[in-house]
Amino acid sequence: MKDPGQYDHKRIEQKWSKYWIERSIYHLNRPDPRRKFSIVIPPPNVTGSLHIGHALNSTLQDVVARWMRMKGRDVVWVPGFDHAGIATQYVVERELTKEGKSRIEMGREEFLKKVWEWVPKTREAIRTQLEKLGVSVDWERERFTLDEGFSRAVRKAFRVLYEKGLIYKGTYIVNWCPKDQTALSDLEVEHEEEEGKLWYIKYPLEDGSGHITVATTRPETMLGDTAVAVNPEDERYKNLIGKKVRLPLVDWLRKDLEGNEVKPEIPIIADPRVKMDFGTGAVKVTPCHDPNDYQIGRDHNLPFVRVMDERGYMNENAGEFSGLERYDARKGIVDILREQGFIEKEKDHKHSVGRCYRCKTVIEPMVSTQWFLKVSDPAIRERSVKVVEKGEKRSEVKEIYLQYAEVGGLTISLQVVDGVSGETKAVFQLEGDIEFLAGTREGELAYIYYPEGRKENSQRAKDLFYRFSNENGQPEFIIALKGELTIIRMGVPSGKEEGRFLLAQEGERLNLYSFENEKWSYLKELEAGRTRLEPVQKSIKVRVEKEELNIEKESKIVFIPERWKKFYLDWMKDLKDWCISRQIWWGHRIPIWHCLDCGHQNVFTDDDFDRVHDKLIFNLIADGKISEEFTPEEVASALNSPQFVHRNMSVLDFYKRFVYHRYHSTDIDESSLRLLFTQDLNPMAMLTPGVSTKNVYSFNPRTKKWRMILRCRNCSSENLKQEEDVLDTWFSSALWPFGVFGWPEETSDLKTLYPTDLLVTGFDIIFFWVARMIMMGTYLMGDIPFDDVYVHALVRDEKGQKMSKTKGNVIDPLEIIEKYGADALRFTLTALTVQGRDIKLSEKRFEGFKHFANKIWNAARYVLINTPENLAADLPLMAPLSAEDRWIITRLNETARKVSEHLENYDFSKAAMSIYEFFWSDFCDWYIELSKERVYREPAEGEEEPIPEKITALYTLNYVLEKALRILHPFMPFITEEIWQMLPSTDGDSISLAQFPEPREDEEFAEDRDKVEKLKTLISSIRSIRSDLQIEPSKKLKAYYRCSSPADEELIQEFKNHILNLARLDEFEKTEEKPSGTLSTFAGETEVFLSVEGEVDIDRLTKTYDKRKEKILSELERTRRKLSSEEFVRKAPPEVVEKERKIQRELEEELIKAERILGMLKEVN
């Protein structure tokens, strides 16, 4: 009897979000490999705040995560953030510009310090957003792609790939952003059609015999031309091949990349790649500033002349134009060319222009020296194709754990096969005098097992169970031995006798076997339940044995929807090497140290050091967290700075927890470990000059600073310089699915949680991220990074346009949460997620689902207000369930099944709509209304409270509401948690840890379901005619019925009260003849006569029925045509013909009814 008041999403969402985090509800320290379910979040960039696409992505993952958790899986969902190299640097730089500061003036070290100050702020903001959204991530596993562990992982990955020859440094043409002054990968360039100009320029032949005209869109690059190319087949130019032209304007000597002088006289060469039908068929060749020209230049050994610098300004090779910005140069060059008559013509030309995905600056193709990852190498590509195309089978040695528990006469043995294989097997051997064994799930009786011939214990088992469960909460197993109830968790059963039974979990099934005639024989399948052995271990002696097994594993990545598979494979087919170096500061610096003496490229990682603290200091230097020359104080400060990792974790904490926590490499000596774990790492002590520092550090007495000694592997020189470039952000993101678990350390997380089970992401980053995770995962880990990839659509605005800040059409998730609540936001996004289509979203869409939340709230209010606090104790039922109780329980059961099925297929929309429909239409619109007759019943004279029927109704209301909440919980975690916690029948830390309802055979009441559906039709047809007659609901009418079927008669008698209430009648009597002053309607075979006094709008009603009659006639026409076709009857399957006949019969009846009503109306008129 409590009224929770009005629905206030802000209050409850804040409350539970805090509660879940404070109680670490979603943190699992040691997930069980048998039932683990791991997901890694696509890490949002630390550049700003989350947009609606993130909300969609996170919501879908959370729906699956919560659902899986409720299904008994050990869900670990790892959250984290991406350092987003260029993007972050861009944003921070922009901020600095506002303050009038410049990155270049600041210098690398100072600038990075700024970024490190900035990152925690945005990281915190995004974290808050995720919390508000209610995602059930494990915050204690939070990671950052630039944290301590990732830096190590990146260096390790780089080293492995480098040493295998898969990473190389080379001078090639790359996409260059003059604004950000860095190279970009092909994927980071966005192409768009733009209006431009095509200039036709005359290049005079050297011998003065005329000219050749070339067409170009970028005349400024002519300064770097080193040839003119024509197609060898081109008759127009055949005779010119081999001759030379003189480059207009250029009357100076240029220098190529090697410093050789290049004259303005350049050759006319033949190359089949030149298209004869474009422009003039002759093309100027600028090997340094065009990808195609680059190839031609290479193949023909042309000189490479660079005419622009990193900023997009013309360099010294541009002679009089040097120092000009590229577009100014273009204008200047065209003007002069025109003046001097070199321009033959100009015309408008549409062509696609590449722009930097970040700052939208036009990309300049430029020759430069970069690092590349040879993704096209078979070692990487072939497996990445195979694991998606057809999967691969591998044989692996896995560890197996056998556990035995012994208690008196009871033996339980559990065989656990390592979760990686996906195979688990649990065996329970029951010996002794067992009357029954009951298994429970979340405080509910899930199954009871009786040895044969003792089924009479059923009721006793239930009674005992309820008694027990009220006293003590949620037992896992109950075993009754010789009349004594024993709960495994609580104590030790007594008694010993013969007879053995076995409960075997086989896949999803729980099968019962008995031991007869010296062998096990199958008895029956039990309803499968989640079985935990942990509680058993606490009180019972457990023996664990480890074995090794050869297991065959199938690794296959499945894309959902399937079409993304082709999308991925097509891209993989012609893969170009990946430019992984970036000329920016924010990111993972390439772990290469160039020897300034011999030029050797040394790759170093902390593997090169044996001792933990040396590794640590090396990492700090390589990460740029301390300078190459440092003091112990600086080391101490870096070690204790939380900003480098996350909220409440310093670098040191990080090392303790992740890096050398459990599975440290064997070459770490004992004293280092002790130093690390028994006392805080003390840089002062560590760096005291002495034996331990010899050959590792050098001390400069003048500066009082230390330096770590690195030696060139080739010439032992100490004169090394670390590579300035950093790695493409996606290089580190590619390591995400194993980096987050501590790779390259062999942590227990890595062993149990990799590969992950699911990745949820948008299609826009399949190439950027998904493909690269697959490449790195299969190569470095030897196994796929995830089993399923669910690819969701992009969120667009109501017009179908991409949301962007500049267009001003963005929907801010925080605003939506504020206005409509996170539950409404989540449910909306889930309900709109259908496979293969973008989501068009307008704010209006959230409103409807907020109404749904409100509906849930009010339904719960109705239940709570009417439920006595002690309801649970009144069980078992005092009165039997009514037909409508069994109907709603059946519908609930059907809904549980549907939602599960849809979620299994990642059919988010259908899953959401199934529970929506059940809750609103079945539960609220019908069941609650039907329940009021019992719930509001006052005790009759002589009757005592509580009224048994009323209690049964309330029991059912509570039962159904509670289960419905559990089905709803993955979609709407906050409101369901709030209500669930208020229900008297629930108990537990969180609804999210309760069991997701499984369909149960003993809750299928087909007969009652059909009966109530019939009742609904009857009531609706009365309501319909009332509405047709515009009779207001408050007016109660008299009505009569005439029916030929005894079943209908029975139905009406059984539900008479409901009919009176819901159809708003004050009398409903049987009749043989049509009473005067009535109009009739039909519900199935039953005719209902409604007494209508006063004026009735006959015309209006006549029109309605005329229309209905016409509709019936047209449908009848269709069936008649079909059925009269001889071919149809002969060729169509008999059941289809039969169905069509049935339809026709029904329509004919409908027609008769309609005509009768129309006749009646005429009479009245």
Next chain:
RNA sequence: AGGCGGGUAGCUCAGUUGGGAGAGCGCCGCCCUUACAAGGCGGAGGUCGCAGGUUCGAGUCCUGUCCCGCCUACCA
């Protein structure tokens, strides 16, 4: 240029091996009935882009075609 997705009610979209065209929102009518007007009850509304074909039967399969969106490639 190639590929993918889509064109079904006013809007946003479902439509499962081919077998009586659906939902939500919006709209119309009646109602503040003690969970909820953020609600209840009832109702109207569609040649399933177009044209062929296969079939007894096509929103669903095939061919062609027209729009819209996206991706990849080329663009001197």
